[in-house]
Amino acid sequence: MAAQHNEKIIKCDQKVNITATFGSDLVLEGATSIPNILLKTYNQIGISDFQMLLLIQMIRLNVEKKEYYPNPEMLAEYMEADPPRINREISILLEKEIITTSEYYDSGRKVIFKGYDFEPLFLKVSDIWAGIRAREIEESEKLLKIMVNSRDFTDIKFHNKTVGLIPIFENEFGRALSPIEVEQIEQWAEEAEARLIVEALKQAVLRGKHNFKYINSILAEWKRNNLQTLEAIAEYDREFQNRRSGRAIRGGEAGAGTVAAGNKNNSRKKEFIKTLYI
Template sequence: MREKLLASLQAKPVTVSSTLLTYYTQLGMTNDELALFLQFEYVANQDLTIVAKNMGISEQIVLKILQNLMTKQLVVMQQIVLGDGKIDLQYSFEPMYQKLVTLLMQAPQNKKETVNASDIVSIFEQEIGKPLTPMELEMLQGWLFEDHYEPDLIKLALKEASLNQVTSLKYIDKILLSWERKNIKTVAQAQKQSEQFREQQKDSQPIINISENMTDILMQNWLHEE
């Protein structure tokens, strides 16, 4: 019986960014608002009845907390199309992630010039043609504050990916990893390497149209090209 209970408790873990747990108060979030966010990550279909029951509060209080989050511009309502074609409304925490990235990227790192988060996020969203997802925002954050890539180097990797008509962040990550393995630290070094890479590609391969099924091949080229 004990083993079954332990297995049940360990089932369906909720994955939460440690960065959010560290900085949620700087976003203006209260403990109740963070708890509500965690419930929304866990409860299917954002069922307010279940959320209220899990938190031990009424649905009216849940709605009040959501209204506070919307007032703080951490949550928005968005339309989604269901499988049967009907339109439904859901709460999105996308603004919270955007503000978190902005907060992190505006913090001076090692006394270097402050990074303008809005600019770099806007550049990516404009190039990709859609808003960045929470997972993509976390990846962008990781490049800056875990891998410590220079913002200009990240922008150049985005440009290189665009030239290959593959703008997924996974592909951009492979480009950055390739440069890191070659100890490339500056934009000038990366540009020189990219020119050499394209020349080798031109000499060894015919001109082709890039499609989605070529993404993995391009990634392998970036990782193994010497």
Template sequence: MIKDKLYNWFKEGSLTIPSVLLTHYPKMGLDEKEVMLLLQLQNFIEKGENFPAPSQIADRMTFEESECLFMIQRLIQRGFVMIEEEVDRTIGDERYSLQPLYEKMITSYLVSQKQEEAVQVQVEGESLYTVFEQEFGRPLSPFECETLAMWQDDEHHPDLIKGALRESVISGKINFRYIDRILFEWKKNGIKTVEQAKAQSQKFRSYQKREKKQDNQPVKDVPFYNWLEQ
């Protein structure tokens, strides 16, 4: 008897709820009642009942049929639900579609991602100014701030800009012109990641040492500042 009940419970199935709906529904202009109604519609559709009556939905809810009908109409007007008509020979059949809801969820998610990226870029930009001022030991001039913003607009990743700064420190040439030259060379050579920049720097130092040996000059070890680990 208990097994039969459990089996019947198992046959009821389960409902997959998109996490984006749970985390973004306020941003999409939905309230808790509307979200629950949309989930009820999804459950009916998944069970093959594509056009449940408001009374059927209301039986599962805590409000009356009239309010349920009003909410469905409002969701249709606001573009969360769509009624499609399926024509099978001479018989017209209507069904609810939640495709508009899914499209709004995708849009809301993408907008949220862009906002997060914009915030991250702003934070990284502020961090860059702080790092440069610490290395230079003074506030940056308006021209230097403009140059730093220009590098970022030129799609140089903040980590690469920091790496170019560290390279200038190693070479004892802490100035924006020298840093700009490093970034120019990296971009010309297709360097887009800090790992590639590190390999390029090591290759350049090895080349310098070989040149000095060929000229029979004393080789002075060049300190290598591992800025990637900072």
């Protein structure tokens, strides 16, 4: 049943720009907002792809046309299905208690009418969301406990990279992260394994560099050298230290040779001076 008239008002002016008219209708016709969390979790609720599309059409008619109780024939106009199938699918949704029917009161017209109620659907979605969030919080608390008790990064396992990384950074920095810093971590998490990000944080902390710019430079260096595991990073660091030690030794030998040569030249000068005065 519609709570109000749905006739469309059409502009009478014949001189219209079709592109502008389309743009105008695009705005004036409105939009149907479907939560992303519903689109991501409807299969967990037991809703089929067809039933999800059916629900979207029912919600659209509810919002756009004020059709709170659309019949199968009306819904069939917008779907590739006949009214009998639509009727069966609605019956399944009602049986699964994904939707229900309720009575509504139209205060303007002073009438009570029947309509589909989507509250059970969103209640089920909220239950799934709460379960996901509870697991994320539990995981974060476990990570924080590991950090506080052992300060050992090697055994940390991540389910959600960003959720797992944020408390680790906040613990090391001793403060809450800013939105920009959280966004930076999200960007790192898209490009690198969580273990590598934590290792970069660890190296920065050990060097007394508590800033994101330094951590970013470490990750960029590893990316340039295609270092994708902790083992590869450790080997890279060993080779770097060996090269630096080798340069120091060679530099020391060269310096010693220069000193020896200088001493020899000084002795020759002294001998030459003696020949002049003795």
